[in-house]
Each structure stands twice: as C-alpha cells, then as structure tokens.
Amino acid sequence: MSRPIRATVDPAAFAHNLALARRHAGAARILAVLKANAYGHGLDRLLPVARAADGIAVLEMEAAVRLRDNGYQGPVVLLEGCFGAAEQGEALRLGVTPVVHVAEQLEALLHARGGRPGEVWLKLNSGMNRLGFRLPAFQEAQQRLESAGWSGKITRMTHFANADDSHGVAEQLAVVQAAGAGPWSLANSAALLRYPASRAEWVRPGIMLYGATPFADQSALALGLRPVMALTSQVIAVQTLAAGESVGYGWTFTAREATRVGIVACGYADGYPRLAPTGTPVAVDGVRTRTLGRVSMDMLYVDLTNVPGAGVGSPVELWGPTVPVDAVAAPAGTVGYELLCALAPRVPVLVRTGEAAPAS
Numbered sequence: 001m002s003r004p005i006r007a008t009v010d011p012a013a014f015a016h017n018l019a020l021a022r023r024h025a026g027a028a029r030i031l032a033v034l035k036a037n038a039y040g041h042g043l044d045r046l047l048p049v050a051r052a053a054d055g056i057a058v059l060e061m062e063a064a065v066r067l068r069d070n071g072y073q074g075p076v077v078l079l080e081g082c083f084g085a086a087e088q089g090e091a092l093r094l095g096v097t098p099v100v101h102v103a104e105q106l107e108a109l110l111h112a113r114g115g116r117p118g119e120v121w122l123k124l125n126s127g128m129n130r131l132g133f134r135l136p137a138f139q140e141a142q143q144r145l146e147s148a149g150w151s152g153k154i155t156r157m158t159h160f161a162n163a164d165d166s167h168g169v170a171e172q173l174a175v176v177q178a179a180g181a182g183p184w185s186l187a188n189s190a191a192l193l194r195y196p197a198s199r200a201e202w203v204r205p206g207i208m209l210y211g212a213t214p215f216a217d218q219s220a221l222a223l224g225l226r227p228v229m230a231l232t233s234q235v236i237a238v239q240t241l242a243a244g245e246s247v248g249y250g251w252t253f254t255a256r257e258a259t260r261v262g263i264v265a266c267g268y269a270d271g272y273p274r275l276a277p278t279g280t281p282v283a284v285d286g287v288r289t290r291t292l293g294r295v296s297m298d299m300l301y302v303d304l305t306n307v308p309g310a311g312v313g314s315p316v317e318l319w320g321p322t323v324p325v326d327a328v329a330a331p332a333g334t335v336g337y338e339l340l341c342a343l344a345p346r347v348p349v350l351v352r353t354g355e356a357a358p359a360s
Contacts (some may be wrong), residue, residue: 047308088112230320
C-alpha cells in the first residue's frame, strides 16, 4: 500500500470556471493562463478543457512546444517573450506569439523575423513597474514595429498591480488610454471579475480558472468558482494528549485538556505550507477541524476533538471542496496561488475520472 496522500485534478471544474470567465468577458476573447504547469495542476491534464478558450498563455518556450506537440493549434502567447535570437526563430516556426517588453527583445525580433512579421504582443508598463515599456518608449516601439511590417499584427497589453484591492485600476487605465487605440489585453482574473471597463479585446484569466479567489475579501465560493485541485490524505496514527502535553517539533501546541490528535501523512515536503499555524482549517471524515502544532516534513497534526469517530485510516482533506485552498493559505501568510504551484513532485496526481493522469 502506497503512502495515502493524493492530489486530484477535476477538469470539469476547470471547464466550469472557464465558462464563468466567458460570461464575465462579454465579447472579449479569452487567453487562458496555463503558466507554471497550469498552476501546478498539469498542463497536459487540463489542455483538453482549456481548448475551449480562444488562446493559451504560457511562460516558457518548452511549454509552447508541449502544446504544439499535443496538437494544439490555437494562439499561444509567451508571457515573458523570447530569450535570445534562437527562440525568436523557434517562435516563428511554431506560430507562437511572443510578448515584447524590453528593448533587447524588440531588436532581436526585428532582426530574427527577416521581413516575415508574425503576431506580437507589445507590453506597456502602466504602473506596475515590473515588465514593459514606459509610455514614450512604448509608442516608439509600436511605431518601429508598424514600420517594419507589423501593422495590424500587434496586440497591446499591460498588467494591473492592484485589481485585487481597493486601489483599483483607474490610474493604470488612464495610462492605457494615453497609449492609444487597441487591440488591447488588460484584465487578469481580478480585473475581469470586478472591472468591466478593463475587458478590451482579450482578457487573461489565471487563478480563477483553478477555482481559487484573487481577492482577500471574497471567497471563491461566493464568486461561483469550483476548486480544480483537492489535496487529500489519511490519519496514520492517533495520540491522546493529557492536559499540559505537547505535540510536534518545538512543542508549539500544548493541550489545555485531554486531546485526541490525528497524525496525517502530509508535510511541507508535499507542498503543504510549513508556516501554517495551529488553527489552520482541515477536514477529517468530512468535518472541518484544525491543525495543531508545527507542520513537519512528512506529517502534520489535526484536532480530533469534534470528530470522535475518526481514527487510523480516516480521510483527510487538506484543501479542496470542503476546505478552500485560500483558507489554508491565509493563516500561513501566503496566497492560494503559491500552494497550488508548490505541489511537490512526490505527490501522486489523479484526474477526477479516476484514471491516472499523464506524467508532467
């Protein structure tokens, strides 16, 4: 019998979330963001349902090659663009669209394409100050591309820094408006859900497709999203602490009264956050309870006080339909994105249908 921890990926939930994104998008086309191996879910596992989007965004050329090798012929956008002249040629061969966000990429593109312009996305730094050209340089880059034959083949894009909080997008939208007419791609998940004015011609939903919320003040359930990944395991031992006894490294939890503690086969080497404190939600036998003490490499500890029938072999949901991944991330001082992307390679992954998922 193998160690009981499992991650289960539900493609139907992804399809549901994509349909919800389309309802919010209106007439805009959808670029489904499948970077970071589809946020830890597996690019190959979700490609069959992601084909319903109008295009797919990934980060690196290797992921674009995987998409083409798997028969995907729709638009593919490289969100950080090409790294070097050789990748520019590979992008042309594959029909992949690079993002150009820095002068060096612009020069490489103009030289590598050899008079054969393809689609390109040009990135404006509208205030996030991460990637992209500031406004004057953006307009100059656009003029150079158009003069070199890219007229009608340019999609402009920017990325919002504060679409998920009270600061909003108005300040950055003003920079976009000063940059001129589209087509544009503006909205990430947060902007798509809250700011209809940011739809433009393309939207780029990411985290919402995986059933987690982009907002600290609104749950995925309230947004109508379904979790695509569930991380589950089992209780593998039970200890009964007397009042004054502690559990785990550092004795960070000490019982005030007799307490049954379930030992669960899941730890930070599986991708569970080590910084999750006592009180982080978890479900045992379908009942929500809490973690106790410090998460160790291969195990963590749960309170069985309100689950009296639980024992060795009882199912445990670390995150999933009963315990949203965001509810686990928040006490640990992080976001659901990180936990999903951090799923460890040693955790077996199944698809909801029960079939083993392809290797990734």
